[in-house]
Amino acid sequence: MKIHLIAVGSELLTPFFRDTDSLYLTGRLNDLGLDVAAKIIVGDEIDNLRSAVRTSLAEADLVFVTGGLGPTGDDRTREAAAAVLGRPLILREDIVRTIEKRFLRLGRPMPSSNRKQAEVIEGAAVLANPAGTAPGQWVEIGKKTLVLLPGPPSELQAIFEAEVWPRLSSRRRACLARLVLKTTGKTESEVEDLIKDLYPKEEDRRLTILASPGQIELHLTASAADSPAQASAPLTALALELKKRLGPAIFSEDGADLEEVVGRRLRERKETIAVAESCTGGLLSRRLTRVPGSSATFREGFVTYSNPSKRKRLGVPAETLETYGAVSAETAAAMAEGVRRTARTDYGLAVTGIAGPSGGTADKPVGTVYTALSDEMKTSVERVVFLGDRERVQIQSTQKALDMLRLRLREKEDG
Amino acid sequence: MKIHLIAVGSELLTPFFRDTDSLYLTGRLNDLGLDVAAKIIVGDEIDNLRSAVRTSLAEADLVFVTGGLGPTGDDRTREAAAAVLGRPLILREDIVRTIEKRFLRLGRPMPSSNRKQAEVIEGAAVLANPAGTAPGQWVEIGKKTLVLLPGPPSELQAIFEAEVWPRLSSRRRACLARLVLKTTGKTESEVEDLIKDLYPKEEDRRLTILASPGQIELHLTASAADSPAQASAPLTALALELKKRLGPAIFSEDGADLEEVVGRRLRERKETIAVAESCTGGLLSRRLTRVPGSSATFREGFVTYSNPSKRKRLGVPAETLETYGAVSAETAAAMAEGVRRTARTDYGLAVTGIAGPSGGTADKPVGTVYTALSDEMKTSVERVVFLGDRERVQIQSTQKALDMLRLRLREKEDG
Numbered sequence: 001m002k003i004h005l006i007a008v009g010s011e012l013l014t015p016f017f018r019d020t021d022s023l024y025l026t027g028r029l030n031d032l033g034l035d036v037a038a039k040i041i042v043g044d045e046i047d048n049l050r051s052a053v054r055t056s057l058a059e060a061d062l063v064f065v066t067g068g069l070g071p072t073g074d075d076r077t078r079e080a081a082a083a084v085l086g087r088p089l090i091l092r093e094d095i096v097r098t099i100e101k102r103f104l105r106l107g108r109p110m111p112s113s114n115r116k117q118a119e120v121i122e123g124a125a126v127l128a129n130p131a132g133t134a135p136g137q138w139v140e141i142g143k144k145t146l147v148l149l150p151g152p153p154s155e156l157q158a159i160f161e162a163e164v165w166p167r168l169s170s171r172r173r174a175c176l177a178r179l180v181l182k183t184t185g186k187t188e189s190e191v192e193d194l195i196k197d198l199y200p201k202e203e204d205r206r207l208t209i210l211a212s213p214g215q216i217e218l219h220l221t222a223s224a225a226d227s228p229a230q231a232s233a234p235l236t237a238l239a240l241e242l243k244k245r246l247g248p249a250i251f252s253e254d255g256a257d258l259e260e261v262v263g264r265r266l267r268e269r270k271e272t273i274a275v276a277e278s279c280t281g282g283l284l285s286r287r288l289t290r291v292p293g294s295s296a297t298f299r300e301g302f303v304t305y306s307n308p309s310k311r312k313r314l315g316v317p318a319e320t321l322e323t324y325g326a327v328s329a330e331t332a333a334a335m336a337e338g339v340r341r342t343a344r345t346d347y348g349l350a351v352t353g354i355a356g357p358s359g360g361t362a363d364k365p366v367g368t369v370y371t372a373l374s375d376e377m378k379t380s381v382e383r384v385v386f387l388g389d390r391e392r393v394q395i396q397s398t399q400k401a402l403d404m405l406r407l408r409l410r411e412k413e414d415g
Numbered sequence: 416m417k418i419h420l421i422a423v424g425s426e427l428l429t430p431f432f433r434d435t436d437s438l439y440l441t442g443r444l445n446d447l448g449l450d451v452a453a454k455i456i457v458g459d460e461i462d463n464l465r466s467a468v469r470t471s472l473a474e475a476d477l478v479f480v481t482g483g484l485g486p487t488g489d490d491r492t493r494e495a496a497a498a499v500l501g502r503p504l505i506l507r508e509d510i511v512r513t514i515e516k517r518f519l520r521l522g523r524p525m526p527s528s529n530r531k532q533a534e535v536i537e538g539a540a541v542l543a544n545p546a547g548t549a550p551g552q553w554v555e556i557g558k559k560t561l562v563l564l565p566g567p568p569s570e571l572q573a574i575f576e577a578e579v580w581p582r583l584s585s586r587r588r589a590c591l592a593r594l595v596l597k598t599t600g601k602t603e604s605e606v607e608d609l610i611k612d613l614y615p616k617e618e619d620r621r622l623t624i625l626a627s628p629g630q631i632e633l634h635l636t637a638s639a640a641d642s643p644a645q646a647s648a649p650l651t652a653l654a655l656e657l658k659k660r661l662g663p664a665i666f667s668e669d670g671a672d673l674e675e676v677v678g679r680r681l682r683e684r685k686e687t688i689a690v691a692e693s694c695t696g697g698l699l700s701r702r703l704t705r706v707p708g709s710s711a712t713f714r715e716g717f718v719t720y721s722n723p724s725k726r727k728r729l730g731v732p733a734e735t736l737e738t739y740g741a742v743s744a745e746t747a748a749a750m751a752e753g754v755r756r757t758a759r760t761d762y763g764l765a766v767t768g769i770a771g772p773s774g775g776t777a778d779k780p781v782g783t784v785y786t787a788l789s790d791e792m793k794t795s796v797e798r799v800v801f802l803g804d805r806e807r808v809q810i811q812s813t814q815k816a817l818d819m820l821r822l823r824l825r826e827k828e829d830g
Contacts, residue, residue: 013451014623015442019434027430036428037463039456048452055470189526192487196528199488208425208459209487211567219426275718281704282697285718289696292772292805294720300728301718303690303700309715309758313728343724357707385521388546388569390707 001171002037003029004056008068008077009151010043020153021066028160032168033176033223033231044068049080053146057084061144067151069134071113077148078137082121085141089119095126099133121148127163131155136163175225177232179239181218182252184403191216194245198238205234213392214399215258218242251406258402259287265409266297266347273405274343275301276314276335278326279353279369284398300343304335314338325364327352329381332370336381340374347408348374351401355393367393371401373408380404416586417452418444419471423483423492424566425458435568436481443575447583448591448638459483464495468561472499476559482566484549486528492563493552497536500556504534510541514548536563542578546570551578592647594635594654597667599818606631609660613653620649628807629814630673633657666821673817674702680824681712681762688820689758690716691729691750693741694768694784699813715758719750729753740779742767744796747785751796755789762823763789766816770808782808786816788823795819 005022012019019041026036037060042048049068056063068077082089095118096110103110117134120126127136127147132155137148147164149156183191188211195218199207204224210217220238224230243250251261266273275298277284285301288294302313307326310316316334324330332352340348353369360366367386372379382404386396420437427434434456441451452475457463464483471478483492497504510533511525518525532549535541542551542562547570552563562579564571598606603626610633614622619639625632635653639646658665666676681688690713692699700716703709717728722741725731731749739745747767755763768784775781782801787794797819801811 013441013454015438015445023430023432026428030430035458037458037460038467039428039454041454041456043450043452045452051474052453059466187526189486189528192528193526196488206425208489209485210426211485219429280701281709281713282700282702282716282718285697286695286701287697289718289720290806294696298696298718298720300720300724301697301716303697303704303713303716303718305704305710305713305715313715387517387521391705392569 001034001062002060003034003062004060004064005036005039006052006056006063006065007039007041007151008044008049008065010074012041012067013043021149021151021156024153024157025064025066025160028165029168030176030178032165034168035176044074044076046076046080049076050084053081053084057141057144057146062147063145064147064149066149066156069117069136069148069150071111071117071133075116078116078119078121081137081139081146081148085121085139085146087122090122091115092118092120092126095120095135098128098135102133127159129155129159130162131158135159138163138167175228175231176221176223177228177235179220179232179235179253180255181220181239181242181246181250182255182257183216183218183246183249184214184251184258184399186216186246186249188216191218191246191249195242198241198245200234200238202234205238207238213388214396248407248410251403258399258406260291262402262406262409263288263291263294263297265406265413267293269409271346272297272299272343273347273349274299274339274345276304276310276339276348276350277301278304278310278335278351279355280351280394280397280401281305281355283394284349284351284401287398287402299345300339302339310335314342327354327364327368327370329370329372329383332372333374333379333381336372336374337379346375347405348372349401349405350374351397353393353397355390355397357390369393369397369400371397371404373401373404375408380408416449416477417475418449418477419475419479420451420454421467421471421478421480422454422456422566423459423464423480425460425489427456427482428458436564436566436571439568439572440479440481440575443580444583445591445636446593447580449583459489459491461491461495461498464491465499468496468499472556472559472561477562478560479562479564481564481571484532484551484563484565486526486532486548490531493531493534493536496552496554496561496563500536500554500561502537505537506530507533507535507541510535510550513543513550517548539563542574544570544574545577546573550574553578553582590641590643590646591636591638592643592650594647594650594668595670596633596635596654596657596661596665597670597672598631598633598661598664599629599666599673599814601631601661601664603631606633606661606664610657613656613660615649615653617649620653622653628803629811663822663825666818673814673821675706677817677821677824678703678706678709678712680821680828682708684824686761687712687714687758688762688764689714689754689760691719691725691754691763691765692716693719693725693750693766694770695766695809695812695816696720696770698809699764699766699816702813702817714760715754717754725750729757742769742779742783742785744785744787744798747787748789748794748796751787751789752794761790762820763787764816764820765789766812768808768812770805770812772805784808784812784815786812786819788816788819790823795823 124137124139134150335350336348356366539552539554549565750765751763771781
């Protein structure tokens with residue numbers, strides 16, 4: 001079943017808009033094993049609205065139109081849908097009375113403009129609105145269905161749950177299973193090259209790659225007619241093969257972010273950490289403490305932006321800073337060792353680098369970052385040159401540092 | 416000129432998605448006096464993608480397609496657009512070399528899958544991508560234009576600013592003026608109540624309120640046929656009245672965030688700052704150092720999560736911690752004074768509180784936060800109970816701390 005969502009309203013086409021309704025509908029339809037094939041967002045102009053409804057009805061089996069059911073001159077969804085279907089709008093006096101009663105409860109008369117909310121497309125089922133004045137409409141056209149719902153989220157959700165969900169449940173196609181593998185340390189194309197022969201050929205399975213700075217995610221979905229177990233079986237097999245190919249690059253199979261994975265392992269091991277950072281300016285501490293319960297493992301963080309601060313707080317020797325510079329493997333190592341020593345933690349994690357936009361040299365261009373991890377056994381340092389703007393370099397740097405810690409913890413568990 | 420935006424990617428059709436790219440494009444097109452008539456979001460399936468491009472090219476004069484230009488098997492925007500236009504894709508060896516160079520800078524060979532990113536629709540202008548591998552494409556078909564841009568926001572924005580903006584400026588319809596007033600310290604309804612009689616009645620002017628944690632923004636737009644001055648005149652008058660009503664709650668009129676405003680004033684005054692934070696876990700340092708050039712004013716940050724850390728790093732007296740607790744006005748003041756003293760800066764800024772989800776008491780419920788600011792004159796402390804989850808409490812806490820500093824700087828400049 002191919003589904004389109006059409007959201008109506010000129011305010012949806014401003015730079016400030018967040019599309020709550022379509023995210024809600026997508027989520028609930030997914031719960032029924034139904035995918036959304038396309039979302040269309042149009043303004044209030046009747047021409048655009050008509051052409052969107054016409055196109056979607058031609059392409060999809062089930063079309064939701066949200067918004068444009070209010071009482072004002074801007075609200076033209078009923079009119080546009082009726083025109084596309086070539087059916088008249090019929091004023092239903094029973095609905096007028098329901099709306100009047102609602103106003104009465106608010107202690108005021110119904111403005112005459114609200115009468116148009118009682119206009120129903122010929123042949124449509126009326127979907128009662130417990131939370132507002134505009135009822136929804138459910139129109140069947142041969143094998144296709146057009147559903148009109150009001151835009152305010154509370155009204156849309158109330159009608160969906162009471163009237164739409166039961167109607168859709170009866171025709172639901174399948175159970176949907178979903179799995180997310182998160183990786184770090186490889187680029188999108190490296191991941192792609194390792195797994196490209198695994199893209200499922202079957203209609204009912206899908207593998208999607210999603211890239212963000214320092215993180216590549218694999219989203220797996222599958223559907224099956226009979227049971228959730230039947231849907232998840234092929235995913236489990238596919239996930240197993242992906243894990244074989246990608247190995248330790250995979251850090252999460254349950255949606256957890258890198259800081260959550262690392263925080264959880266530290267808590268399990270009852271180990272503690274302290275952090276020293278310069279070019280990431282607090283982001284590394286921020287990420288580790290974002291997770292509730294982080295106070296069990298996170299002891300302290302130092303944002304040592306200046307050289308005196310690196311010396312005084314972390315005991316980085318003046319000679320190290322002079323000889324190798326603040327952005328160097330030697331300084332990174334001294335920062336990690338220093339923060340571990342002064343905070344008396346199991347791990348010291350450090351970042352120093354050039355986030356940009358200025359400050360680069362031929363030797364150490366903008367994006368050059370050293371991350372260091374120190375524990376009772378050893379201190380390791382890694383150098384990477386990250387691409388992108390200041391923010392991207394900072395995010396990737398913290399990702400790298402957290403990943404060093406994750407791999408060290410993994411090593412200990414294996415060994 | 417009728418504009419359609421098509422966003423491509425199956426991940427955009429999940430319930431988790433935020434459509435950064437279309438909001439950015441809408442904003443920048445509005446800046447040029449251009450409105451978006453419709454947005455279409457489709458998955459990676461080539462059929463849906465082709466039909467979206469075909470429909471939009473039939474209806475609109477200018478069509479942007481964002482996403483689906485990556486190197487993977489899912490990335491089929493080039494292919495779909497070429498098919499709709501009935502033009503071949505041509506592999507450009509010069510672009511292959513540019514991509515290879517980019518990988519070389521990362522110290523690795525280009526995976527073979529990236530070659531397809533060098534495929535260009537016949538007759539298209541190539542839009543260089545300074546921030547990634549996939550170039551954009553600008554295709555003119557008679558009087559219509561099709562623009563392909565990569566999905567990652569940093570790449571899309573870099574290409575838009577350097578290549579698309581100049582091309583569009585030359586054909587812009589009307590002059591649009593835009594003004595953003597950012598406020599903090601008042602709720603959305605407080606702001607609304609103060610200004611609600613000022614909503615413009617005129618068709619060509621608009622006032623929108625936008626709320627985010629700890630920040631309410633007023634967006635003013637106006638358009639005029641003839642000149643930018645004609646468009647901005649009514650905005651200036653409206654802004655003047657809004658500023659009278661809202662007073663010092665307004666912190667920015669040029670789009671700058673609170674950390675930028677504060678950072679700029681500190682740099683102008685050649686003053687320095689150090690930060691001590693507990694419940695915000697590094698976010699306050701992170702915000703102050705987000706701004707390029709912050710090293711001129713920001714000296715050090717301490718994430719003192721534990722009591723020993725507050726004592727040892729900031730010299731908070733053990734008696735203060737015992738008598739009043741780590742979350743108290745007395746501890747906040749001692750943290751601000753301590754960090755100023757040890758870092759030898761003009762200002763010490765501190766936050767301590769209970770971000771949640773647990774740790775609240777009857778006296779100090781979750782969301783209780785103390786912010787403190789110390790300078791050579793005095794130390795001030797404020798207590799607020801913020802609502803919302805851990806993340807919201809943390810954001811609002813840093814907003815409050817930065818605002819204390821802003822108001823102190825303002826006071827000094829006035830006095």
